Amino acid sequence: MKTKKLYESDGMLARFPARVLSCRPYENGYAAVLDRTAFFPEGGGQTADTGTIGSARVLDVQIRDGEILHFTDAPVSGEVTCALDFDVRFRKMQNHLGEHLLCGAFHRLYGLDNIGFHLGADYMTFDIDGILTPEQIAKAEKEANRAVFEDVPVRCWYPEKDELSELDYRAKLEKLEAAEGIRIVEAAGFDRCACCAPHLDRTGRIGCIKITDAAKYKGGMRLHALCGSDALADYGKKQAMLETLSHLFSAEEDRIVQAAEARLAELSAARQTAGAYRRALVGARLAALSDTEGSICLFEPLLDTNGLRELAAGGAHKTAGIFAAFSGTEEAGYDFVLASERIPLGRVKEAAAAALGAKCGGSDNMLFGHADADKAAIRRFFEGPEIFNL
Ligand SMILES: [Zn+2]
Structure with a gap:
């Protein structure tokens, strides 16, 4: 019996009952198969969910030979209650859907495609197949945030062949699991793309989308972006940094750049004076x-x-x-x-x-x-x- 993928139909599901179909020792722990699961196995650039099955910790989840294996630290059996580390999952969904909206904007505004995606523990990068100016990037960021502010519904589904052939969608990159068909993720009115990952039910849950870096990479660009709680944490970090600089330079936050430039000019003048003294001493x-x-x-x-x-x-x-x-x-x-x-x-x-x-x-x-x-x-x-x- 194949495991029902609850994460495909409901990304917001954090706790669920399940039945353990099998559990066997595996490396230093156990590998369990459930009749249904909300644990997303690693794939499409996103890492696996963690959490608990009964009292056992789920450390990793992988698809092996078509089976979803939950790697646990203790054996599990029978009817169990499962819980995701939902804070972590929610953060991943904020970033992942934010990436969809950004890539959708780059595609819509500039005809560019997403050709790489990675969602790390505390960062996210994606690659696009063209080079843009900072102004063009800022425009796409604004457009992606408009989709957040309009708080539109997100729908994930497997269209029938006929429907799929009529659909215009992006990110052929994630044309995975062809056997089950192509899964489409749609943020109404903003983006439609092929993707295997669990998603938020509405764009408003992303909170905000911020591109933090953009650099030329392999003929295109690699962008770093932070969404939702990650963006908030980053704002806090940067604010603390500004406060420290403000104290160090004895300058208001909006005068720090001028204060730093003035200090650098002083340093340069002092170096010239020191050089003159050095030559005189020598x-x-x-x-x-x-x-x-x-x-x-x-x-x-x-x-x-x-x-x-x-x-x-x-x-x-x-x-x-x-x-x-x-x-x-x-x-x-x-x-x-x-x-x-x-x-x-x-x-x-x-x-x-x-x-x-x-x-x-x-x-x-x-x-x-x-x-x-x-x-x-x-x-x-x-x-x-x-x-x-x-
Ligand atoms: Zn995706």
């Missing part, structure tokens, strides 16, 4: 140095890696050994840049790793790295005569 340090037959080892806590590089590059010709420039602290260790015109620095790399725990990379003329060693050990290593014998 110039002064280099001017104070005399040529030497030994190596030069300088600690400049105010310089970043760029400054150390400028210092080492500018001072390398003053030494017959190595010009070593450091910045850091005893606690955090020291970043450094080494430069030399006489000693190939590749040779220094291993010795510095062994003596100072230094990790570095670069060329024979210039090395960049970090050493977790104290200042005295660093000076001993670079200023001693051994550096010339590596």
